[in-house]
Amino acid sequence: QSVLTQPPSVSGAPGQRVIISCTGSSSSIGAGHDVHWYQHLPGTVPKLLIRGNNNRPSGVPDRFSGSKSGTSASLAITGLQAEDEADYYCQSYDSSLSGSWVFGGGTRLTVL
Amino acid sequence: QVQLMESGGGVVQAGGSLRLSCAASRFAFGTYGMHWVRQGPGKGLEWVAFIRYAGGKKQSAESVKGRFTISRDNSKNTLYLQMNSLRPEDTAVYYCARDLDGYFDLWGRGTLVTVSS
Numbered sequence: 001q002s003v004l005t006q007p008p009s010v011s012g013a014p015g016q017r018v019i020i021s022c023t024g025s026s027s028s029i030g031a032g033h034d035v036h037w038y039q040h041l042p043g044t045v046p047k048l049l050i051r052g053n054n055n056r057p058s059g060v061p062d063r064f065s066g067s068k069s070g071t072s073a074s075l076a077i078t079g080l081q082a083e084d085e086a087d088y089y090c091q092s093y094d095s096s097l098s099g100s101w102v103f104g105g106g107t108r109l110t111v112l
Numbered sequence: 113q114v115q116l117m118e119s120g121g122g123v124v125q126a127g128g129s130l131r132l133s134c135a136a137s138r139f140a141f142g143t144y145g146m147h148w149v150r151q152g153p154g155k156g157l158e159w160v161a162f163i164r165y166a167g168g169k170k171q172s173a174e175s176v177k178g179r180f181t182i183s184r185d186n187s188k189n190t191l192y193l194q195m196n197s198l199r200p201e202d203t204a205v206y207y208c209a210r211d212l213d214g215y216f217d218l219w220g221r222g223t224l225v226t227v228s229s
Contacts, residue, residue: 002156036215038157045207045219046157052213089157093214100173101147101214106156 003028003094004104011110012080020075020107022090028102030071033093037066037075040087040106049088050075077109085111114138114218116208121223128198128227134191134208134220142166142186145211148193150204151222158204161193162211176202198227 050066161182209216
C-alpha cells in the first residue's frame with residue numbers, strides 16, 4: 001500500500017483532457033513537501049514531467065501541468081495524444097518516522 | 113553524455129546476497145545525493161535508499177532496513193547497494209537515480225534482480 005494514493009487507471013480520447021490525482025497525508029504533501037510527477041513507459045527509464053508541484057523541465061510540452069493543494073496534488077494532461085499512453089507516478093517526501101521519499105502507486109493512462 | 117549505469121543484477125537464492133553498482137559519467141558525482149529505486153514485476157516504483165553527497169547521511173525504506181546498505185565511492189564515481197538476506201519480494205528492476213532538491217532528475221537504465229525461493 002503506497003503512502004500516496006493514485007487512481008489505478010484513467011482514460012481519455014485523443015484531444016481530451018484528463019486529470020490524475022495524488023492524495024497524501026499531513027506528514028507528506030500536507031507537511032509542505034513538494035510533489036513531482038514522472039512518466040514511465042514499459043521498458044524505458046522514468047521521465048521527470050513536473051518538478052516542484054507545477055514546474056516543467058525543459059523539453060516537456062505545456063500540455064502537462066501540475067498543481068497542489070492541502071494534502072493532495074494533481075497532474076493535468078490536455079490535448080491527449082497516443083504517445084501519452086503510459087504509467088504516471090507522483091512522488092514526494094514523508095517526514096514521519098525517520099523520513100522517506102514516497103511514490104504513489106501509479107496510474108495507467110489509456111488513450112482510447 | 114551525462115549518465116548512470118547500473119550493474120551487478122542477477123539470479124540469487126532466497127537468503128543470499130548481491131551487490132549492485134551504479135557508475136556515474138560526465139557530471140560532478142560527488143556533489144549530488146543519490147538514490148536506489150526499484151520496481152517489482154507488475155508493481156509501481158518504490159524508493160529503496162538514499163545517501164548524501166559526502167556519504168555522511170543515509171536513509172532507507174522500512175522494507176529493506178537492516179538488510180540493504182547504500183554506500184558510495186566518490187573517487188570512483190560509483191554508488192553501491194549491498195543487499196543481504198534477500199527475499200523473493202525483493203525481485204525487481206533496481207534503478208539508481210540522482211537527487212535534485214528532493215526529486216529524481218537522472219535515472220540509470222536499471223538492473224534486474226531475481227530472488228528465487
